[in-house]
Amino acid sequence: MMYEQQQQVMRMDLRKREREREREREKERSIEEERLEIVDLSGMSLDALPNPSLNLAAICKLDLCNNNLQNIPESLTARLLNVVILDVHSNQLKSLPNSIGCLSKLKVLNISGNLIQNLPKTIENCRSLEELNANFNQLTMLPDTIGFELLNIKKLSVNSNKLMLLPSSTSHLTSLQVLDARLNCLRALPEDLENLINLQVLNVSQNFQYLETLPYSIGLLMSLVELDASYNRITTLPDSMGCLKKLQKLCVEGNPLVSPPMEVVEQGMQAVKEYLSEKMTAAHRCSPKKKSWIGKLVRYGTFNGTNNASREEREGFLRSDYRSIEGLATPRSVGMFSPRRLFSPRNYFSK
Template sequence: MSMDTRNKRRMQAGSRRRRVIEEDENNKYETVDLSGMCLYAISNLPLNLAIISKLDLSNNNLQSIPESLTARLLNVVVLDVRSNQLNSLPNSIGCLSKLKVLNVSGNLLQSLPRTIENCRSLEELNANFNKLSQLPDTIGFELENLKYLYVNSNKLSFLPNSTSHLTNLRVLDVRLNCLRSLPEDLENLIKLQVLNVSQNFHYLTTLPYSIGLLISLVELDVSYNRITALPESIICLKKLQKLSVEGNPLVSPPMDVIKQGLDVVKEYLCDKINGRTHENSSKKTSLFGKLAKWGSFNGVNASHVDGREGLVTLSPRRSVDGLASPRYMGMFSPRRLFSPKS
């Protein structure tokens, strides 16, 4: 019996056993589960692809997905192809205008097709455990609904600048890569709650000052890198509850301060800004310094001094939350920044 025949029989048997019909008022949609069936190829599915809302092809031995198959999945919302042997994704994946969840983790992908930016309904992209060396340059400009981006355990050396335009992003997981830096303008990620850049080991040595503008950040993990100093702007992260920095050769703050908890870390950094530590910051023209001067950070207003030159005191007059208001969001819009008029 040929391999194609075996595959066809497995798919037919699986589709009979694992098809679930979901009905709404006007349409019928199917959830099709063909996971764990030792499939080496997939073609000529004995199904009406146009009515499938969830297709699970995980835990097989697939090396490719036919362009014609994805092009006909007009109503698919969830596509799960994790734990296969995929070297690439079809360009026709850009036709999946209703796709919300795409799981391609545990494959052999070296890149993602640029057409993925056409999946404008996408809310979750999981590409963990692949061989990605880069993400599409424009991935952040069109995926405006993306909330969860998981790309850990790859070979990424940088994130595209367009990442900072993912204004609805809640979780960004880029641990276990080869990151050398993060985008400088992170301030647009106003809904980001979890940022994990741990275990980039000897590659990642600094964090951008704009990390202090992540006004919704609850958890920050930068452990096991080569970071020697935390940016002072971290004191502005009001919602931050968990800060993981172990495994770094930190000098500022020193480890004895780190061990005393987040509040003590913030106090140390605040003292450093005000010149109350033995260390003097050399970043006088840094983003944080400028924002402090302009009064953009909550609680920091350079127009108030404590009787001594250069000593910044706390002032509640202007909140960083204002940057997230509709008045300012237009300033960060990709269409505004990259329009011909600009």
């Protein structure tokens, strides 16, 4: 009995000491965070960065937007060891330094409104990255393996570029919630989208004459709430879209749709879902190929063969005036959305 009491006292003592150590660590982290600095050099018409008079490792947020920078020195980036937010939008950058991969704590990177044609492969080392904004550049491709490395990314915005394809590894971005790839030259989307279990918003609109199909796996995006595929060359929506239970907003205007026909589309989103669901069920009866997809849809819990819907669901169709995805540029209004207007310091850092 005495031995058990001694053991219990020892365990209590160990727990107490562990709590004290944790409090000390929290205190040290708090002191370290207080030492970190926010540096704002935005809108100063800088052609080059001045020699820093401060400790670069002490910067947690660096704002260089709205300048005339043509490059960022490798040596400078490599020393930003504690930077969490890096904003260089609306400059004249043609590339990013390879040392960007040293930023292991980087969570938000805004490089929009530049002249960047390719992202360095080293960006894959920024494994804490949660938001990448590369809108309004000249990107023709993304690193092939980007989806295998940036597993914490929640928002990927690459609209208004020259992308012809998204790498197949994109389908491995399991934390991704928003994917904005409108206004590109996309020919297709990755086939295996089912791993994007947290994707809520998908915008692939305005790829105009290039995008002709959507992958069948789009029906396995169990968290999808908004889908904008307007102004493309899509003639047939995948039957599997009838299984998107959480879908609330759908925009498919500006496509030469045959299936579903426009008279169904005009009835609203739920009518589209019912049409596609019935079509999928019919195809399942006579097509062995479709049976494997039905099995997947059933396993994912998206398909049960019922078509019951509330009035709210029936009215959830996205009309042509829907603008929930910020900065949407239609053919009529694309000139209104310049990089400087969209990505001003006031707008960006007030979010």
